[in-house]
Amino acid sequence: MRHFRVLYVHELRCALLSGGTWSVAALFLTLMGAVHWFAVLECSRAPTPWTPTEGTFRLFWIPLLFVLPLLTMRTFAEERRSGTLAALLTTPASAAAVVWAKFLATWTVWALLWAAFAAFPALTEQRMGTPGDLRLGDPVALWGGLAFVLTSGLMHVAVGVLCSCVTRSPTLAALLTFVTLLGLTAAGGALDSLPVESWEWMGWLREPADHLRTFGHLQDFASGVMDSRPLVLYLTGTLLCLGLSVLALEGQES
């Protein structure tokens, strides 16, 4: 536990002092600022069934696919390439402590980015809202959306860490993460679009499709519905990816 704590503080400190992290943060906030601004504009033109905050969270896949891989790609690939990972593993710190520390530090940065995004709806509400009307800030959608991205983010960051574990190239790690996250995000929708009802032999797909509907989970979280199934999915996915990362790290010979 001591090794985990030491490594977590070190990783978080390095991430927060790194120019790369600040560049990624700038990209994230620019993207999310633009998305939110367009959502506000769209809502101001004509009545919409969603609030600007809900509309912004529906596009959570943009930072997920284009920003998160930039955060996770260097966790292991860079250190494997430079040889510092092998040096780290000659200390009594276990591979599990190393993996969990890097994972949690990256997730913390991801959470901080989303926490910074929360300022946009708050500022919009403060500058443009009318007293008593909370639709611009929409705190329910904001807190629900944040709960979703942070919970699903556990698994998404773990996927990125696993991809970074299996290669020495940060670029390849980012590409692998992008493709895997794209698959995971789109899987539910793709399975949903299959004609499951008309083809009986595909009936078994109904259940997994129901479990994997990422956008459905977002809607549930944003509307305050607490369903344990997505929580189990994201937590088991996280543990699976981190377990595989530990095995990959222990199996590596340098």
Place this chain on the structure above:
Amino acid sequence: MTHEAGQPESAVAAEGLTKRYGSLVAIEELSFSVAPGEIVGFLGPNGAGKSTTMRILAGTMAATSGRASIWGQSVALDPAAAKRRMAYMPENNPLPEDLRVEEYLVLRAKLKDVEPGRVKARVAKVMEDCDLARRASGRLIGQLSKGFRQRVGIADALLSEPKVVLLDEPTIGLDPHQILGIRDLIRALRGKMAVLISSHILHEVEQVCDKVVIINRGRLVAQGRPADLRRELRPSASFTIVAREDAAAVLAAARSLEPAATAEEAGEEDGWRRTRLSLPTGSPALDALATGLASAGLRVREASEEKFGLEEIFLAATRRSPGEGRRS
């Protein structure tokens, strides 16, 4: 297997270590040991399997078969216990470029289970010992010269006062001044820690090490103290005698001291004849030989023994077939 006060017989023990990559055998049935407090040189030509062996001992690579142990702890079965007693500086000494020397050493001390209250004191001590305190403590590692980077690697290795230090090519790429500095650092460890140094620089190993282990094509070819190996690998001692008399006269005089002596003419200059004299190992030493030749009436101007240093030992050991090597 332990001496007094829980001290094991061997600080480092490799027993029948084998590492295969498919059909390629990197090391095969490699066995050697390092006693506590001993400094041992690990020698071999390029590709002999030195770094593979060091990695197996450090626990960053698994052996296909055999047993590696550090201070009595199996590296494969109890890696955490072995790593607590050992420090390893890999070849090329990879270091994080964007950390300052002091913060890197503090991090490593914490990871190496140095007691929280002693971390600062230990870091200050190793930086002082490795001459980093005044010139490099606040600098980014990425801005350091190769020599200072090696010092950081050695400082890291000494942080937790391990029982065993494994150094893979610690002086590679250093200038002569830096090599001297690192050599003095390693010498200072004698008696305190067991040190296994993999190196190509035979002179350096000869200067620093108590014992050498020589491998070739993944197999042990010789191990022991340089003096013992010299006796084992040198079939005869060779002397050059410069005298007025010819080789036959020198040989006749030498045979009165050692009947198995042989001699050959090696040139002449200004009436002084050069003779190359070979005597079996264990024959009279140079002083006794020179005295013996002079008392036989020879007019000797010069007598010298041909060097048989570690370089010659290394060449002789690596020339003989792997498997002929003996344990000592």
